[in-house]
Amino acid sequence: MPNYWRKVFLVYRKDLRDEFRTFDNLLATLVFGAMLVFIFSFAFQLADVETQQAFPAVLWVSIFFSSMLAIQRSFAKEKDNGALDALLLATGDRGIIFLAKFFCNLTVLVVFEIVVVPLLWIFIGVNTLGSFDILLFMVSLLLGSWGLAAIGTMLNGITIQIPSARLLFPILMFPLLVPLLIGVILCSHAALIGSRASVLGWMYLLLAFDLLFTLAPLILFDYVLEG
Amino acid sequence: MRQVRTSLLLWVLVVLLPLNIYIIFNYAPVEKTMGVVQKVFYFHVASAWIGLLAFVVVFLSSILYLWNREERVNRLAFASAEIGTIFISGTLLTGPLWAYPIWNTWWTWDPRLTTTLVLWFMYVAYIALQGGGATETRKRLAAVYGIISFINVPLVFFSARWWRSIHPIVVSGEGIGLDPKMRLAMFASLGTFSLLYAYLLSLRVKTLELQERIKVLRAEVDS
Amino acid sequence: MATLDLLEVNQLSKQIGAKRILxxxxxxxxxxxxxxLTGPNGAGKTTLLRVLAGLTPKSxxxxxxxGSSHNLSHGLIGYVSHKPMLYxxxxxxxxLVFFGQIYGRVLPDRVEELLSxxxxxxxxxxxxxxxxxGMQQRLALARTLILDPKLILYDEPFTGLDQDGQELLQSILEExxxxxxxxxxxxxxxxLEGLPYEQIRLQDGQLVQGGLKHA
Structure with missing residues (x-):
């Protein structure tokens, strides 16, 4: 078992190194996210909408769309010159590859959120009147990113197998994300008004959702990367 | 043998479909408050039922396909997804026809409506994944997607319901309190639609099989 | 010094859809x-190697x-494809270090030795x-050797190599x-001249030369 996690860590480190070295992907995601946040806040401002209320929705729609960009390439670098085969041979377990890619995507999403969430906060001018539950907010961000990274990694493993189907990635991904979307928006909304007790059940639901979509790929990934 | 079964189904349907229409419009009474628009329910509910049933078939045959890799199992999954999409589309189209006069809105985020819509999206995604050229890779991956998206259905339903239970429920489709004659019409619809689904499914599976066969024969002729 | 390993392949078949590849x-x-391993294009050569490597399941x-079907673990198999399979x-x-570490072989001397x-x-x-x-192909060779494989599968490894590269590969094959x-x-x-090799020929998924015959 320690050997298993050692391999996960090695592949994770390799992916992360690649991610930060070919900076295009991370940079594109960050800039895209910043632009989304800007466009949303600005558009709401123009339409004279009460943006405070819209904050959780704008936040998550921005994260969902940006995550497409962030995750889209996680298997491309494996497939480009056949490295995936070498990696499969070396690790001998497809679950290791899934977990490593999942942690890498999660890391990228967290980095992305560290930059973009404060930006949105400022643009919208959130005024929480002291009732802001920062812990709940952080936890909902983490639970949301976890689910996104897990489903995204799984589906990216699927779409990368079919060269002409790479564009299907968001189409496959969004329907699966609906329960997550409901949960995280309600949780981050509750965080703003400081009512943690009302969403405790949702946190468990999110946790269950995340666990399910992290464990199911561990079983199904053998079929995904069968080649 | 299967030929016989399929054409037998056709003849049964030739009798049952008009009979079902007759039961819906002439036998079942007109609903007092909603009026004749309530008749759409018999089609609406039956289509939704088929949509869900078809997805169960996709799910089970996807698992079976990953297990035994038999072409006919995959054909069953794909055909079921296609037919399910048509019925779900029917549900989504007939719903607003009823909802607008009764609820005074075309759409509401009721858990059932939300789930049906998400189901439709997942069906379309499944077909897009598998449909673009039937390679082994696509079949295998579509099977994986068929499994995870089915697991997702109850999650969508319960999260949508839970969300709505926090907020007050504005409208509810429940509590119609069906008249026995209406109930009979509803069951007649469910039965007839199930047979229709079985017929279309066997027809579509056959078509897909013939397509495969043509491809094999063409390759043989070429070589 | 080296142990004697035995690989036995018995009535291996691979079917994709209606097509029987092997x-x-x-x-x-x-x-x-x-x-x-020789044979015309589409005879199933690459599929055979992929099945042996465990990258594609057999039918x-x-x-x-x-003597055991469980012994052939991934840590024993080296694979050189016509694609470099590198990052x-x-x-x-x-x-090289990345793959070496995954295999649990992180010897700096070994990395230097192989790269030289x-x-x-x-x-x-x-x-x-x-x-x-050609240089990528050379690195692919080094990547394969770093795990000290007991079974090495080469898929058209001479492709893209220059004269020196070919000689290098020949010396690796010999060694x-x-x-x-x-x-x-x-x-x-x-x-392969000068190397004692045995030819097995695959045609339409069947061994037509070399290999074992069975009723």
């Missing part, structure tokens, strides 16, 4: 053997390593993406005979 392929090889038949954004050394052997020591800090095709079973797909048998 039909009852049987052969046997032991340490020191170099099998030259029927058995693959035995020293373009990582440097030569990072690529394939002539890439001076290029060790360059990203793989800027290297030429590895002491410790591993080697199976190599090639269309140019003359490149």
């Amino acid at each position: 039909k009852d392929v049987s052969f046997r090889a032991s340490t020191g053997d170099l099998l030259a 029927a038949g058995v693959i035995l390593w020293n 373009e954004s990582l440097s030569v050394q990072e690529n 052997m394939v002539g890439l020591w001076l290029h060790r800090y360059e990203p793989v993406g800027v290297l030429s095709r 590895q005979r002491n410790r591993s079973i080697q199976i190599l797909i090639t269309h140019e048998l003359k490149l």
